[in-house]
Structure formats: structure tokens, C-alpha cells
Amino acid sequence: MLIEAWLEPAASALALAYLVLAIRERRSCFLVAIASAGLYIVIFWRASLLMESALQWVYIAVSLYGWKQWGSDAGKDRLPVTTKPWRWHLVALASIAVLAGVSGGLLTRYTSAALPFLDATTTIAAVLATWMVARKILENWLYWIAIDLLSIYLYLSRGLDLTAALFAGYVVLAAVGYWQWRKHLANHSV
Structure with missing residues (x-):
């Protein structure tokens, strides 16, 4: 199957390109994200990671939203990097836990999903983190570090070695993204 041979490498390459462009605050990152997500829908479905496939x-939807929100790559309509207070993050984390518990329970009861609670946790957290990227909220990168670390195990358990390796690289790039956006925030807060 020729399509099988290139599907995961192509999706991984596009996902990596998305992250590099997002770190650089390039609006085109969202177009690359749409292409990568389209390929990963198929990959995750075939690996019985149903929540990851749905994610x-x-x-794709949040990428369209982010494209609109970010405005141009330069100019006064460019969306600035912002931050949220710790109380906002406590509510966000509690919401992730509740929604992941409910989703994981439903997946366990009604589907053959692999690792349903871990799949649900990474998926629910990724929805929030993706929205945070679209809004240029600095702490999105910290959420991604945690999500990526959990995802490495999830993908290795399903034989998606290349995607697990990509997510190991994501941990490093998310740290870089955090420091880049933090520097940007500090430079533009003066």
C-alpha cells in the first residue's frame, strides 16, 4: 500500500512545519496545520485512537479561526501575545480533568478505543491549547509540553513510532516557543 508508506511521514513533516511557523508567529502556520490534520484524521482512525482522530x-476548525484572528504577519492588525492569570489556568485544568473523565468513561463503555482515558485527556487538553494558540496566549506552550509528553506514550503504544518521535521533538520546540513568545511579550509590553 503506497498510501500507507507516505501518510505518517507526510503528516509528521507538515505538523513539524506548522510548529516552526507558529513559533515564528507566521499566519501561514494554520494552512499547514489544516493539511497535517487532514492526514492525521486517517492515521489516528486506523490506529483506533478515536478521540485523536476527532481532534x-x-x-481544522481552530486553524480557520486562528487564520482570521492572527491578522497579517506584520502591521497594526497583528494579534499580540497575551497571558492569563493563574486562576484562569486552575479552572482550565479542572475543566480538562472533568471532561476527560466523562469522555474516557464514555469511550470505555461504548467503543473499542485504545487507552480511552489518556486519549481523552490529551484530546481535551489539546482543544484548549489549540484555542490558546489561536488567541496567542503565552501559556499554550506549557500545556503543549505536558500534552506532548503524554502523547509520546500514547503513540508508542499504538505503533506510531514516527509520530511519537515527532512529539518528542515537539517538547523541545514547545519550550523554544514559550521563550520566543515570552520575549516577544516582554518587548511589546514596554
């Missing part, structure tokens, strides 16, 4: 549809 790709959310990525």
Missing part, C-alpha cells in the same frame, strides 16, 4: 477536525 483533527477541531484542529
Whole structure:
């Protein structure tokens, strides 16, 4: 199957390109994200990671939203990097836990999903983190570090070694993204 041979490498390459462009605050990152998500819908469905497959549809929708929100790459309509107070993050984390618990329970009861609670946790957290990227909220990168670390195990358990390796790289790039956006925030807060 020729399509099988290139599907995961192509999706991984596009996903990596998306992250590099997002770190650089390039609006085109969202177009690359849409292409990557389209491929990962198929990959995750075939690996019985149902929530991860569904998440790709959310990525496509939020990428369209992010494209609009970010405005141009330069100019006064460019969306600035912002931050949220710790109380906002406590509510966000509690919401992730509740929604992941409910989703994981439903997946366990009604589907053959692999690792349903972990799949649900990474998916629910990724929805929030993706929205945070679209709004240029600095802490999105910290959420991604945690999500990516959990995802490495999830993908290795399903034989998606290339995607697991990509997510190991994502941990490093998310740290870089955090420091880049933090520097941008500090430079533009003066």
C-alpha cells in the first residue's frame, strides 16, 4: 500500500512545519496545520485512537479561526501575545480533568478505543491549547509540553513510532516557543 508508506511521514513533516511557523508567529502556520490534520484524521482512525482522530477536525476548525484572528504577519492588525492569570489556568485544568473523565468513561463503555482515558485527556487538553494558540496566549506552550509528553506514550503504544518521535521533538520546540513568545511579550509590553 503506497498510501500507507507516505501518510505518517507526510503528516509528521507538515505538523513539524506548522510548529516552526507558529513559533515564528507566521499566519501561514494554520494552512499547514489544516493539511497535517487532514492526514492525521486517517492515521489516528486506523490506529483506533478515536478521540485523536476527532481532534483533527477541531484542529481544522481552530486553524480557520486562528487564520482570521492572527491578522497579517506584520502591521497594526497583528494579534499580540497575551497571558492569563493563574486562576484562569486552575479552572482550565479542572475543566480538562472533568471532561476527560466523562469522555474516557464514555469511550470505555461504548467503543473499542485504545487507552480511552489518556486519549481523552490529551484530546481535551489539546482543544484548549489549540484555542490558546489561536488567541496567542503565552501559556499554550506549557500545556503543549505536558500534552506532548503524554502523547509520546500514547503513540508508542499504538505503533506510531514516527509520530511519537515527532512529539518528542515537539517538547523541545514547545519550550523554544514559550521563550520566543515570552520575549516577544516582554518587548511589546514596554
